[in-house]
Amino acid sequence: MTFPFHSMQKVPIESYFERHFSDERLKREVQRAGVLSAIFLFTTVILLLLQPFLRDDNLMYLPGPIMLTITPYFLGMSAYEWNIRRWLKKQLQRHQDLPAIFKFANASFEITSISFIVFIVSRHLYDPLLILNSPLVYIYLFFIILSTLRLTFWLSAYTGIIAGAEFIALYYLITHPTLAEPYLEIDMFVHLPLMFIAKGGLLMMAGIAAGYVSRQIRDIIRDTIKATETEQQAVLLFGQQVSPEIAHAVLEQKGNYQSRHMRVAIMFLDIRNFTNYASHHTPEEVMDYQNTFFGIIIRIVEEYHGVVNQFLGDGCMITFGAPVEVDNPAEIAVEAGFAILKQLRKAVNDELMIPTTVGIGIHIGDAVVGNIGTETRQQYSVTGNVVILSARIEQLNKFFKTQFLVSSDVYNALATPPETAQSLGPTFIKGVDQEIELYQLF
Template sequence: MLRTIILNKVIKLWAKFGYSRFNFLRYVNIFLEISIPTIVLYLYSFFIPSVYPLLTPISSIYFIIILLSTLELDAHLNIFSGLVAAIEFTVLSLTLLNNSEAKNLSPVLSFFPMYFGKAVLFGLGGFIAAMITNQVKKILNRYLEAREERNKIEHIFGQMVSKEIVEDILNNQNEIFSKIRFACIMFLDIRNFSIYAQDKSPEEIISYQNNVFSFIIEIINRHKGIVNQIMGDGFMAIFGAPIQHENDCQLALNAAIEIHKTLKAKNESGEIPETKIGIGLNAGEIVTGNVGAENRKQYSVTGRAVIVAARLEQLNKEFNSELLISKEVFQRVTLDGLKPLKHFQVMIKGHSEPIEVYQII
C-alpha cells in the first residue's frame, strides 16, 4: 500500500510536468503486486513440502489484485495483471512439481493441468476485469458528457433566464408544469429612458443598460429573487417562484430598498448618468409555467398579482415616488424604521375596486 501511494504521487508529479510516458510505472507496480503472492507461495514451499502451498488460500490473492486493478480504469493494465498472474502461477507450479518431493504425491495432486487450469482462470480474470473497466469508463464518459451538456445548457440559458428556472426545466426533463403558488412580484422601470436614448448610439444605450441593470440584477439575485423578463428600460422579477422561501415579500422589499440606496450612491459618485427608477411590489397567488408554441416556449408568470404589481410601478409617476407596495406586501414585512405614506382607495387601470397603496420611498 505504501509503495502504491508513493508511486501514484510520483506518477502525478511527472504527469504534471508532461512526462506522461512514465505511466509505464503503473505496469511495473502491478507486476510487483502480482509477484508478492508468487514470492510468498515460493517461500511457503520451504515449510510445506511440494505443491501444497498452491492449494492454500494464498493463491486467491491473485484474484484480489486483479480485481483491484480495475480501479486504474485501464483495460490494458487489467489484461496485463491477469496474464502476469497466469504466467507466474504456471511457472511456480512447474517449479514445485519438479521438486523431488512431488514424485511421492498422489496422481491428483501431481496433475499439472489442474494447476494450469487455475492459471488460465487468472488470465481470464484479467480479461473480465478489462470488460468491467470498459463498462465503467463508458458509464463515466456518458455521465461526464451529460454533465458537460447540462453545464452548457445552464450557461447558455442562464444568460437569458434565471439559473433556478434552468434547473427547474432540466429537473423536469425539459418541461415545466403549471403551478399555482404565492409569490411577490417586482416591476422596475427606468424613468425617462426614451429621452436619454433619443440622441445616443445603440452601443451607448446597451452600455448604459448593462451598467444599470448589472448591479440591480445582482442585488435581486442576492435576495433570492429571479429576473424573469427584461423589457428594454425595465424588468419583472419574482420572489417565490420557482423556489419559495420563508418570507419572499421581505426579501423583495429588502432588495428594492438596497437597489434605491445603491442607485443613489452611484448617481452621486458619477458612476452612471443621473438615473431614476420606479418600483412596484405586490404579492398574491400566481400561475407559473411554460407558455407558447411547441417549438418556442417561455417561462411565464401570470395572475392578478402580476397585473397589480405592474400598475403600482406605473403609479410612481403619478405620486412622484420610487417605491410603492400593496397592502398584501405591507402586511407581511417589517419596515425597520421606515415610515410609509399610505394612499387610500387608489384606483388602478383594469380593476373596478380601489386598493390600498403604501409609498415607501
C-alpha cells in the same frame, strides 16, 4: 462625463465530464484500496483467531516460520493499502488525477509482493510446489478482480498478465520436479508443468476479462456523466434565457410545466430617462450599460431567491415566490428592492456606471404561473391582476416623485416596516375600481 462600463462576463460552459470523470476514477481507487486493506486485515484476524482451534482438531497446522512470514505480510499490506487510500483521498480533495505510471507501478508492487511471499513460504515446505496449490495464491485473484475499479482496460489486463507470468515463473523457480512413470493422477495437478502453465494462463485471461468489465463500467460511468453534462448545459443555456429556477422546474417536468396558483410578490423596475440616454449613445454603449445594470439586478435577485421574468429594455419584471415558494414573498421583495438601490449607488460611486435613477413598484397577490403557448413554442409566464397592479404602482413613482412604492398589502406583510416608510393615502390606479393605499419606502 463618461464612465467605463463593465459588461457581464458570459459564464463559460465548463466541461462537466472533464471535471468529474477524473474525480470518479479517484473515488474508485479509494474504494479499491479500502477494500484491499480490509481484506488483508480481516484475513489476518481470522487466521490468528482460528489457528489454536484448528491446530487442536488437527484440521490445519501451519509451521511457526510460515505464520511468521504470512502474518506480517498481511498486516503490512493492510497498512500499505490504507495509507494509499489516505493519500488518494487527499488527491481527490485536490482534484488531481493519478499518473498512469503510478498505477502500473502500484499494480506491479502488489502482484510481486504476493509472488515474493509465496516463494519465501515455499522454502519452509517439504514439497515446495504445494504452496502453488494453496489458498495463498488466490490473493492474485483479489487484485485482478478489484482492478476493475481502476476503470482502465490495460491496467486490469496488465495486472492479470503479470500475475500469470509470475505464477508460472514461480513454478520453475521453486523446483524442477522429475516424475517416474507410472505416476499417480494427483501428481498431474501437483507437479506437472502443464497444470501450472494452464493456471498462469487462466490468471492472464482473468486479467483480460477484468479489463473488459472495467471498460464496460468505464463506459457506463462516462455515458452517465456525459448525460449529466448535457443536462447541466441545457440548464445553463436555458437558465440564461429564463432563470435557473425556471429551467430546473421545467426540465424536472420534462417541459410540461403545469399552470398553478401561487401567492407571489411582483416587482417592476424602471430606469429613469433611459430613452434620452439611448438616443444620444451608440447601440454598443447602450448594450454595455444594460449589461452592467442588469448584471447588478440579476445578482441581487438570485441572492434573494427571485426570478427575473422579463427584460423590458429600460427595466424588468421580477417575481418572488414562484416557481419556488417562499414564506413571505413581500418581505423578501422589499429587502431585494433596498439591496438594488444600495448596489446601484455603490456602482455609481465606484464609477462602474453612469448616475442612474430607478423606480420600483411592488404588489403581492395570487397569480397563475406556468407555461403558455403551443406544443412547438412555449413561454414561462406569471399572469394575474397582481402583475398589472405592480406595473401601475411602479409608474406612479413619476407622479409622486419617489423611487420605491409598495401597496398596503405589501406593507402590512412586513414584519418590521422600514423607518423611511410613509403612507401616501388611498390612490386611484388606472383600471382598478377601488382606490389602493400606497406606501413610499424610499
